[in-house]
Amino acid sequence: MAMGLPTTALFVALVVAPIAITVTYSLNDVNFLRDEISWVGFENYAKLWDSGDFRHALYVTLLIAVASVVVPNALGLLFAVLLDAGSRLYTALRIILFAPFVLSPLVVGLTFRWTLANDGSLNNALEALGIPGPQWISSPNFAVVSVGLALAWQLIAFATVLYVAALRAIPTDLYEAASIDGASGYLRFRLITWPLVAPAVTITTLISLISALKLYDHVVALTGGGPGRASETVGLAIIRAGFTQNRAGLASAMAVLLLVITAATTAISIRVLRRREVDL
Amino acid sequence: MIRQARALLAIVVSAFFLFPLYLVIANAFKTEPEILRSPARPPIGPTLDGMSGVLDAGDVGGGLVNSLLITGSTIALIMVLSSMLAFALHMSNSWVSNTIGAVILFGLILPTPVILIPVFRVLKYFSLQNSFPGLILFLCAYYAPFAVLVYRGFMRSIPKDLVEAASMDGASLGFIYWSVILPLLRPATASVLVITGVWVWNEFLPPLVLLGPLQGNTVTVGLFRSVGQFDVNFGQLFSYMLFVSIPVLVFYLALQRYFVRGLTAGATK
Numbered sequence A: 001m002a003m004g005l006p007t008t009a010l011f012v013a014l015v016v017a018p019i020a021i022t023v024t025y026s027l028n029d030v031n032f033l034r035d036e037i038s039w040v041g042f043e044n045y046a047k048l049w050d051s052g053d054f055r056h057a058l059y060v061t062l063l064i065a066v067a068s069v070v071v072p073n074a075l076g077l078l079f080a081v082l083l084d085a086g087s088r089l090y091t092a093l094r095i096i097l098f099a100p101f102v103l104s105p106l107v108v109g110l111t112f113r114w115t116l117a118n119d120g121s122l123n124n125a126l127e128a129l130g131i132p133g134p135q136w137i138s139s140p141n142f143a144v145v146s147v148g149l150a151l152a153w154q155l156i157a158f159a160t161v162l163y164v165a166a167l168r169a170i171p172t173d174l175y176e177a178a179s180i181d182g183a184s185g186y187l188r189f190r191l192i193t194w195p196l197v198a199p200a201v202t203i204t205t206l207i208s209l210i211s212a213l214k215l216y217d218h219v220v221a222l223t224g225g226g227p228g229r230a231s232e233t234v235g236l237a238i239i240r241a242g243f244t245q246n247r248a249g250l251a252s253a254m255a256v257l258l259l260v261i262t263a264a265t266t267a268i269s270i271r272v273l274r275r276r277e278v279d280l
Numbered sequence B: 001m002i003r004q005a006r007a008l009l010a011i012v013v014s015a016f017f018l019f020p021l022y023l024v025i026a027n028a029f030k031t032e033p034e035i036l037r038s039p040a041r042p043p044i045g046p047t048l049d050g051m052s053g054v055l056d057a058g059d060v061g062g063g064l065v066n067s068l069l070i071t072g073s074t075i076a077l078i079m080v081l082s083s084m085l086a087f088a089l090h091m092s093n094s095w096v097s098n099t100i101g102a103v104i105l106f107g108l109i110l111p112t113p114v115i116l117i118p119v120f121r122v123l124k125y126f127s128l129q130n131s132f133p134g135l136i137l138f139l140c141a142y143y144a145p146f147a148v149l150v151y152r153g154f155m156r157s158i159p160k161d162l163v164e165a166a167s168m169d170g171a172s173l174g175f176i177y178w179s180v181i182l183p184l185l186r187p188a189t190a191s192v193l194v195i196t197g198v199w200v201w202n203e204f205l206p207p208l209v210l211l212g213p214l215q216g217n218t219v220t221v222g223l224f225r226s227v228g229q230f231d232v233n234f235g236q237l238f239s240y241m242l243f244v245s246i247p248v249l250v251f252y253l254a255l256q257r258y259f260v261r262g263l264t265a266g267a268t269k
Helices: A004-025 A045-050 A052-083 A088-104 A103-118 A120-130 A140-168 A172-180 A187-194 A198-213 A217-222 A234-244 A248-279 B004-026 B033-037 B049-057 B062-092 B095-109 B112-125 B132-155 B160-168 B173-184 B186-201 B205-211 B219-229 B232-263
Strands: A029-033 A036-039
Touching: A004 A029, A004 A248, A004 B062, A004 B095, A004 B112, A004 B173, A004 B205, A029 A248, A029 B205, A045 A248, A045 B095, A052 A140, A052 A198, A052 A234, A052 A248, A052 B033, A088 A248, A088 B004, A088 B132, A088 B232, A103 A120, A103 A140, A103 A217, A103 B004, A103 B232, A140 A198, A140 A217, A140 B004, A140 B232, A172 A187, A187 A198, A187 B232, A198 B095, A198 B232, A217 A234, A217 B219, A234 B112, A234 B205, A248 B095, A248 B112, B004 B049, B004 B232, B033 B232, B049 B062, B049 B160, B049 B232, B062 B095, B062 B132, B062 B160, B062 B173, B062 B186, B062 B232, B095 B132, B095 B205, B112 B132, B112 B205, B132 B186, B132 B205, B160 B173, B173 B186, B205 B219, B219 B232
Parallel strands: none
Antiparallel strands: A029 A036
């Protein structure tokens, strides 16, 4: 057991203790500049409740989280079915398609900022088709959509590759037996494919959920949280309150809420998705 | 006919996913007016102006060295620390080790912004704030849960008899770990190295906060800080992004098989 000690100590010092400190800070008024800390109870949480900016950041984060679970799962599975073939072309395409997932979110955000600019490639292409493109970055609603798109672009790539791996692990004789029994394409998908990719659904959902709830890099690179604070996520709000405004107590209250939301949603997802894995 | 149509559709979908990366590569070798006129066009008569410009103007070189140093040390430490903990948890079945195993799993879902403020305070307590070792230790602790998960999943395929036989022969657990277990873990280690390597390289918020403005930047922080600076010179901005991306892309392409295998390790238990 002694071999596990160094890692456990490191984890306690730099992950477990900071979580405990965050909870403590959230119940205090903390000023690092004057090195003061004073107990205020739930005042920071009450301030958050009253803050329209924070409620909006929470709304943006949860909206992107829901979209990030639905879209990458759906499109990932669709693209995986398309790319699940044996030839070299498909092997090469699968390797290429995963590349977005390994790119820095900052790089992804910046290229999206360039592509989605008012006179960027996307709007030029739309214009060529006779469709007037929206203001992807400078309109409050579309800024949120753009941030979601940049994250989804990476997550779809991830989901596709994961689903292909799951599809390729399904024995082909299952499909053959079902065909002989006269099962239609839809039935084969419903009864064989969908249940057997269940573990990939679990992993994709969890990774997407966690990535969306901690969203920071994409937003900073793409919109900076703007226009105004229209596309600000909880991650951005925490860092701004904690570091830019030196309000560590308030930032910690946001952090505790984010942690509780993350823990609750992942726990529920695991429970629901694992049950599906067992049942079928 | 259907086969060709499917291949075409597959190529179109993949090309769509490659487009932003294509933009980075193509525009890194174009001149400023060319980029502004037709950003999506391939570089005709490629120029190295952007690349040499960003090398002269910015701190790309230093940033690359710092990122390599931080990523290399972090993944080497993670490999040793996580496999040791995974082995200890694998061999023991006490309530202590079960608790540690469960608490470690919780680390998988932790968003970095949640703990960075207190992490800075803890590092300061140990006089490790604004330092490479402080950042490296934090990243090790933060990514250890994932590595432990991969290692534990892989260890299920290693029979406990093997370890018991070796300890019967008088070998210490440390010796067994080093000379029996670690070599067996090689495929899992490849997954851990490539996945955490890519994640650590791309980390932005922890180096931004924990290194502070006085230390050397990582390449991601450098890119972020230079955005305002290069707003007028897109050739240099795209070159900078290419410098940030090349190392991870090469690393991924070299070990891509292990990347996917490691990510599915948790799913196929």
